[in-house]
């Protein structure tokens with residue numbers, strides 16, 4: 001089981017590390033002042049999402065249930081695990097339904113805008129709504145991930161005397 005746990009932690013490192021990288025890239029000075037720099041930044045986020053973030057999430061979603069099935073803990077007693085899993089589901093929905101598709105759409109719009117010779121203002125205008133969604137749901141993803149990792153490591157009792 002330590003082997004599975006290793007891959008769960010590896011998945012958490014890949015997932016959370018790459019999400020923080022996306023935040024860092026979006027803070028590059030001048031990113032919103034030059035369309036080509038914007039494209040490279042969004043390409044980095046796209047490649048990182050495909051090769052690090054999503055594989056990390058898949059690792060988490062494969063290894064997590066294996067550990068749960070192997071131990072068969074009572075979710076009612078092991079409350080931290082129930083909360084950990086619930087938040088993990090919210091993170092997954094946020095990534096799969098919002099963050100990943102929005103990131104892809106922004107990359108497509110920036111690439112197409114540049115190819116069509118649009119001005120920087122036009123490109124920024126075309127991605128504004130999507131960028132607003134990213135600015136809302138991105139921090140939510142970071143916050144939920146910090147909370148669920150905290151819960152899994154600290155294993156708070158939430159009012160009951162029980163541990164996994």
Ligand code: HEM
Pocket residue numbers: 005008009012015060061063064065067068081084085088089091092145148149152153164
């Ligand atoms: C975004 C999703 C998730 C993240 C970031 C995450 C992260 C973590 C972390 C950091 C640990 C602590 C490991 C340790 O202390 O050794 C952990 C433990 C655990 N996670 Fe997750 N996890 C996620 C999703 C899931 C899911 C979906 C399940 C089950 C369906 C799950 C089940 C477990 C279990 C059973 C443990 C206990 C491991 C132990 O104490 O040996 N996790 N998780």
